[in-house]
Amino acid sequence: MEIRADEISRILREQIGGFAAGVDVSETGTVLSVGDGIARLHGLERCMAGELLELPHDVRGIALNLEEDSVGAVLLGESHEICEGDEVRRTRRIMSV
Numbered sequence: 001m002e003i004r005a006d007e008i009s010r011i012l013r014e015q016i017g018g019f020a021a022g023v024d025v026s027e028t029g030t031v032l033s034v035g036d037g038i039a040r041l042h043g044l045e046r047c048m049a050g051e052l053l054e055l056p057h058d059v060r061g062i063a064l065n066l067e068e069d070s071v072g073a074v075l076l077g078e079s080h081e082i083c084e085g086d087e088v089r090r091t092r093r094i095m096s097v
Helices: 005-017
Strands: 028-035 038-042 051-055 059-066 071-076 087-094
Touching (some): 038 059
Antiparallel strands (some): 028 038, 038 071, 051 059
């Protein structure tokens, strides 16, 4: 069996043409500390005041204290399940009632 360069090139072009790269651009951070229903978060540089945040175990948070290197958030839900090192995600939505 003979390998032909033009056939290999055609197959590669077809496979590359059908490739769709999905990129998740959600901004995530890390829980630094938790206590009394308040969490200190790191890595959410673009977080907005009043923004709704998603944490593990269906816990939500509201970003209230925006500092240079951390964000303070009030936790809504079972805050005792949140631990140092847990991931937190921005929703890009301001909390409203």
